[in-house]
Amino acid sequence: MASPQQLLAVVDTIGTEPPYSYAPGEIDPAVRWLPGLLRDGGKLKVAYVDDDPVGYFLALPLPAYGKLAELADQLASNPMGALYVAELGVAAAHRHQGIALKLARASLSEEPAEQEWVVRTLAINSPAIALYQRLGFRLLDRPRQLHRGRERVFLVRSPPGSNAVRSTHRGDAAAVPW
Numbered sequence: 582m583a584s585p586q587q588l589l590a591v592v593d594t595i596g597t598e599p600p601y602s603y604a605p606g607e608i609d610p611a612v613r614w615l616p617g618l619l620r621d622g623g624k625l626k627v628a629y630v631d632d633d634p635v636g637y638f639l640a641l642p643l644p645a646y647g648k649l650a651e652l653a654d655q656l657a658s659n660p661m662g663a664l665y666v667a668e669l670g671v672a673a674a675h676r677h678q679g680i681a682l683k684l685a686r687a688s689l690s691e692e693p694a695e696q697e698w699v700v701r702t703l704a705i706n707s708p709a710i711a712l713y714q715r716l717g718f719r720l721l722d723r724p725r726q727l728h729r730g731r732e733r734v735f736l737v738r739s740p741p742g743s744n745a746v747r748s749t750h751r752g753d754a755a756a757v758p759w
């Protein structure tokens with residue numbers, strides 16, 4: 582039977598690897614912040630292989646996440662109702678098997694079609710950006726953030742036909758159907 586510690590270890594390990602590559606002690610271990618995200622209304626999905634946790638997807642209400650309060654109006658037409666993908670990761674040995682896609686699709690499908698979603702990732706994280714785009718998220722030109730010297734970008738998934746949050750890319754206004 583998997584223990585919460587096993588999942589926390591997977592989260593911490595992923596933080597030490599590319600694209601994050603945090604040095605030991607550079608950021609708090611997951612045990613310090615992941616339980617808080619769950620207490621704040623986070624919904625966690627975990628993928629297992631042979632009873633071992635190998636992947637996770639965690640989303641919570643954007644207002645509960647709190648750290649994006651100043652940008653919320655730029656990210657969602659209804660910031661109070663938007664969901665924020667706070668965590669997604671798959672252990673390196675289990676990537677490219679569709680695990681992240683499956684986890685994300687399971688979570689997205691539990692919410693109504695009109696649900697707005699927001700996610701932030703590193704600008705260099707092309708695997709994650711490709712994954713989110715495949716799920717119908719749109720990469721925004723703005724806002725962007727600089728964090729520990731690295732640029733972060735946002736992707737949003739809005740209901741079909743919604744123009745509330747537009748990418749500034751020309752010709753990208755058409756909603757991606759899902």
Ligand SMILES: CC(C)(COP(=O)(O)OP(=O)(O)OC[C@H]1O[C@@H](n2cnc3c(N)ncnc32)[C@H](O)[C@@H]1OP(=O)(O)O)[C@@H](O)C(=O)NCCC(=O)NCCS
Nearest residue numbers: 669670671676677678679680681682701702708709711712
């Ligand atoms: C991003 C991540 C979660 C993808 O997990 P995964 O289980 O390997 O992804 P999947 O196998 O479900 O891939 C689904 C789709 O995502 C895209 N994708 C995933 N990895 C990719 C890569 N290395 N390069 C380009 N596209 C990629 C592809 O569209 C892929 O579909 P395909 O396999 O048919 O080409 C994983 O690489 C990871 O944990 N990275 C480190 C943590 C991280 O960056 N998390 C994102 C936080 S915002």
